[in-house]
Amino acid sequence: MIRYILPLIALVLFFLEPVFGLFSPLQFDGDYYYIVPRFLLMFLIFVSVYYDAKHAMFYGLFFGLLYDVFFIDIIGLYSFLYPMMCLIAGYIVKSVHRNLFVATLLTLVLTALFEFVLYLFFSFISLVSMPVDIFLTSRLLPTMVANSLFLVMLGWAFRSVIMARLIEKDNSKV
Amino acid sequence: MSRFFSNKRLILLMLGVILLVALISYSLRDRDNVSFPEQLIKDTVGAGQSLFSGPAHFVTGIFDNVDSLLNTYKENQHLKGRLEEFAAVQAEVTDLRSENGQLKEIVGKEADLRDYNPIQATVIARNPDQWEEKVILNKGESDGVKPDMAVMTARGLIGKVTLVTATTSTVELVSTQNPNYRVSSMVIGGEEGVFGLIEGYDAERRELLLKRIDAQIELEVGQQVVSSGLGGIFPKGIIIGEITEITIDEFGLTQLAYVKPAADFTLLNHVMIADREMPDEDDFEAATEEEGS
Numbered sequence: 051m052i053r054y055i056l057p058l059i060a061l062v063l064f065f066l067e068p069v070f071g072l073f074s075p076l077q078f079d080g081d082y083y084y085i086v087p088r089f090l091l092m093f094l095i096f097v098s099v100y101y102d103a104k105h106a107m108f109y110g111l112f113f114g115l116l117y118d119v120f121f122i123d124i125i126g127l128y129s130f131l132y133p134m135m136c137l138i139a140g141y142i143v144k145s146v147h148r149n150l151f152v153a154t155l156l157t158l159v160l161t162a163l164f165e166f167v168l169y170l171f172f173s174f175i176s177l178v179s180m181p182v183d184i185f186l187t188s189r190l191l192p193t194m195v196a197n198s199l200f201l202v203m204l205g206w207a208f209r210s211v212i213m214a215r216l217i218e219k220d221n222s223k224v
Numbered sequence: 225m226s227r228f229f230s231n232k233r234l235i236l237l238m239l240g241v242i243l244l245v246a247l248i249s250y251s252l253r254d255r256d257n258v259s260f261p262e263q264l265i266k267d268t269v270g271a272g273q274s275l276f277s278g279p280a281h282f283v284t285g286i287f288d289n290v291d292s293l294l295n296t297y298k299e300n301q302h303l304k305g306r307l308e309e310f311a312a313v314q315a316e317v318t319d320l321r322s323e324n325g326q327l328k329e330i331v332g333k334e335a336d337l338r339d340y341n342p343i344q345a346t347v348i349a350r351n352p353d354q355w356e357e358k359v360i361l362n363k364g365e366s367d368g369v370k371p372d373m374a375v376m377t378a379r380g381l382i383g384k385v386t387l388v389t390a391t392t393s394t395v396e397l398v399s400t401q402n403p404n405y406r407v408s409s410m411v412i413g414g415e416e417g418v419f420g421l422i423e424g425y426d427a428e429r430r431e432l433l434l435k436r437i438d439a440q441i442e443l444e445v446g447q448q449v450v451s452s453g454l455g456g457i458f459p460k461g462i463i464i465g466e467i468t469e470i471t472i473d474e475f476g477l478t479q480l481a482y483v484k485p486a487a488d489f490t491l492l493n494h495v496m497i498a499d500r501e502m503p504d505e506d507d508f509e510a511a512t513e514e515e516g517s
Contacts, residue, residue, distance in 0.1 A: 061272075065272055065273055065275070065276040066276065067352040068273065068276075068277075068348075068349035068350055068351070068352045068360075069276050069277055069280040069349075070352070071349070071350045071351065071352035071353075071354065072277075072280065072284070072347070072349075072350050072491060072492070073284075073490075073491065074354060074490075075354070075490060077490070082430070084354050086352060086353050086354060087352055115265075116265060116269055118251075119262050119265045119266060119269075120265060120266055120269040120270070120273075120349075120360070121349070121351045121352065121353070121358065121360075122351060122353070122355075122356060122358075123251060123387065123394070124248055124251045124252060125247045125248070125250070125251040126243070126244045126245075126247035126248045126251070127248065130240070130244045168353065168355065172355045175252065178355055178401055179401065180427070
């Protein structure tokens, strides 16, 4: 059962993202704040930090493809960026101490990077015309605040689930 | 770092980038139909997504209910004020409708740009990254949805269908930045036949741009803008919004009006797809023949 727990969690997070997306943009004092849920990306980075970058990249490719086809109709964007972020996470984590705080920080930095790359891409294909400062205040900041809340609440759960899977895998080898 | 850029990896990376660019440019073309594997993925993911969006709508529904319960007193006051006015308007509408029906009978005109069959649909997902203004509905080709159909809520137009699969359809909202997105519309409440095009969206003001209005025509702030039905697939008379400001466009030849959308684009739940009852070609030919003889 625990064998399939990682893809199962990824699948649930994939379906939860658009549900939370329904609540955005938030209107506050006449200004609008966009909150983009990035649960799946954060989970995948956790997987690549604690488990294995290859598995994370494979899941990233699969769910990225689903995301591309279902939501944005530009094939190859998420299915490239998800594995890319996992790859970077996998390389960085080799040279730093692996604990929950570092993992959380790394995940948040990569999520911000991910958002920024997407912003650059969509400006490049001129789908959006948004100045950088407005992007930072109305999109990146609220998104990062909401996602870090999510991660602080559930980061330890992600880690313990992945650890449990790791132990199970080691046991089955012996 | 040197291990990272070993030959094999470098080639793989290059191939990946080339494949990526090819795929992106393939999918960025204006596509009217989706390929079979895409349809399959869309339908499967759509089915899974419905499982999750059902409970979510239930929860937001509870919050909405609590919210409206809290506002009941204020709303009740307001509505009482409107009630008397409403009775008078209702009587007038009934009268005008029957008169309109009689007049149509006299002229022998059956088809109307206004007529449409509503297809009720539920929003199952909104593009979570919100760069493109898209929502996905749980009705598709098997329910009679076709590309370019108008989508609205009870309050007004929200967008049009761009892609259809067997059981889902993708709707691009009118608040999109897509320059190829136009809705032929008209201004009512003033002179007859003020036509223009809804073209573009001002993201800062959160208002639509109504362009190509004749410079001679005098518009007023507060006039209502509805769809004109002349664009082809949209029915006539769907409320789009209200004029908030009138200026001259960038070339100084025609007028440009800012239109505040009547519908709320956040927290969409139940929507209606307008399947226009198009005049059949046979009817059209028969009518022209009659005129000819």
